[in-house]
Amino acid sequence: MRSILQKRELRLVFLANVVSMLGSGMNSAAVTWFILQATHSETALGTLVVLQTLPAMMMLPFTGVIIDREDRRHLVMILDGTRGLIIFGVSILAFLGRVHVWQLYLMNMLVAAGFWMFWPTITALIQELTPEAHYVNANTFLMAGVQGGWLLAGGLVGFAYNHIGLGGVLLIDCATYLVSLGCYFSLRKGKHVVQQPPKLHDEIVSAETAFTRYFKEMGEGLKYLKGNRYVVMLGISWALFLGAMLTQGVVTAPLSDRVLHAGAVGYGWLNAAWGTGAFLSALYVPQVIARLNPRRALAVAMAMLALTIFIAPHSRLLALAVALYCVMGSARGLGGVAISSGMMERVPPHFMGRVQNTFYFIGTGLQVGLGLLVGIVAHRIGLTYGFAIIAVVYAVAFATAAGSGSVSETPIQTELMHAD
Numbered sequence: 001m002r003s004i005l006q007k008r009e010l011r012l013v014f015l016a017n018v019v020s021m022l023g024s025g026m027n028s029a030a031v032t033w034f035i036l037q038a039t040h041s042e043t044a045l046g047t048l049v050v051l052q053t054l055p056a057m058m059m060l061p062f063t064g065v066i067i068d069r070e071d072r073r074h075l076v077m078i079l080d081g082t083r084g085l086i087i088f089g090v091s092i093l094a095f096l097g098r099v100h101v102w103q104l105y106l107m108n109m110l111v112a113a114g115f116w117m118f119w120p121t122i123t124a125l126i127q128e129l130t131p132e133a134h135y136v137n138a139n140t141f142l143m144a145g146v147q148g149g150w151l152l153a154g155g156l157v158g159f160a161y162n163h164i165g166l167g168g169v170l171l172i173d174c175a176t177y178l179v180s181l182g183c184y185f186s187l188r189k190g191k192h193v194v195q196q197p198p199k200l201h202d203e204i205v206s207a208e209t210a211f212t213r214y215f216k217e218m219g220e221g222l223k224y225l226k227g228n229r230y231v232v233m234l235g236i237s238w239a240l241f242l243g244a245m246l247t248q249g250v251v252t253a254p255l256s257d258r259v260l261h262a263g264a265v266g267y268g269w270l271n272a273a274w275g276t277g278a279f280l281s282a283l284y285v286p287q288v289i290a291r292l293n294p295r296r297a298l299a300v301a302m303a304m305l306a307l308t309i310f311i312a313p314h315s316r317l318l319a320l321a322v323a324l325y326c327v328m329g330s331a332r333g334l335g336g337v338a339i340s341s342g343m344m345e346r347v348p349p350h351f352m353g354r355v356q357n358t359f360y361f362i363g364t365g366l367q368v369g370l371g372l373l374v375g376i377v378a379h380r381i382g383l384t385y386g387f388a389i390i391a392v393v394y395a396v397a398f399a400t401a402a403g404s405g406s407v408s409e410t411p412i413q414t415e416l417m418h419a420d
Helices: 008-039 042-069 072-095 101-129 132-185 198-205 210-226 229-247 249-259 263-283 285-292 294-314 318-346 349-380 383-406 412-419
Strands: none
Touching: 008 042, 008 101, 008 132, 008 249, 008 263, 042 072, 042 101, 042 210, 042 229, 042 249, 042 349, 072 101, 072 132, 101 132, 101 318, 101 349, 132 263, 132 285, 132 318, 210 229, 210 349, 229 249, 229 294, 229 318, 229 349, 229 383, 249 263, 249 294, 249 318, 249 349, 249 383, 263 285, 263 318, 285 294, 285 318, 294 318, 294 383, 318 349, 349 383
């Protein structure tokens, strides 16, 4: 970990993610709470989750090529600046008392479109900046930054929302995007693009038009996946993990409001517990992954998530729910690092954007169905059943990760040689 801290570029990425996730975590919690209080409906929260995925479903099949073709630092800066402007506009409406639920839906659709392009880009950038031997430590460092920001957000949002309202929270988020943009601006100078193996590069450049070249690049990414079943199995677990994790927002706020009767402050405690667990997981994740390998570590994390999310709605005390969410956050930290490290170890850098986007696309598609299903079930049948559906998805992710052990693992060096 010390070697990672010594790299200026990774320190800047860490700082950018701590600050950015502080704002994003507060934004997500405040918007969710505002919509719940305005509509008193889990179905409305399910609609929010679904609408966040629609732009991603349209973009993800195409943005992987862009990530592999362009300077990833420039892409991150454009995404941060654009999202900051959108959130600033809505914060003004909130201060004027003119914000409506549909406007928050629209804001989240646009910001989520940037989110789904941001994370494959930042993961690919981390792979680009990090020596192969340090992938696990770099991903742990990144996860600590992300969850450190989320931890601070969780600890602040429940209290801040009662004092500064939705507009104040959104304005804080806008400011954090400016800080993040400044960090990436200082990361390095000039344009840096990942080089592809000569043979693959010549085939793509020889395409007659930009249109055929683009689809040839997409086809090469799918061809790579077709010959790498281990990566496919790991990616399916990833997609299930994403779908379940992002759907939890539908049930967490109602848990605080209707089961724990703890209001916005209780909701803040639950978010803080999740962030605390994920942040503290950085203390043990490298050792666990080194001992188990990424695939087994992912299976353990999915099992932990399935069990704790199933138990959560049966907790009647805020302290118990907070403890369960802390365990969930810890499992999220382990699972996230295991997936990112496993992908970095197996996927060549020039395919990273396309491979990630394939599974992000599957995960967002799953999120559409899960968001609607969990929202409707939680509202009409019972909150406990909404939690149970999410637990089942985590359980399937566990089975997929555990079952991938029978599939041969192909080292990244072999893939690079094959590509040449």
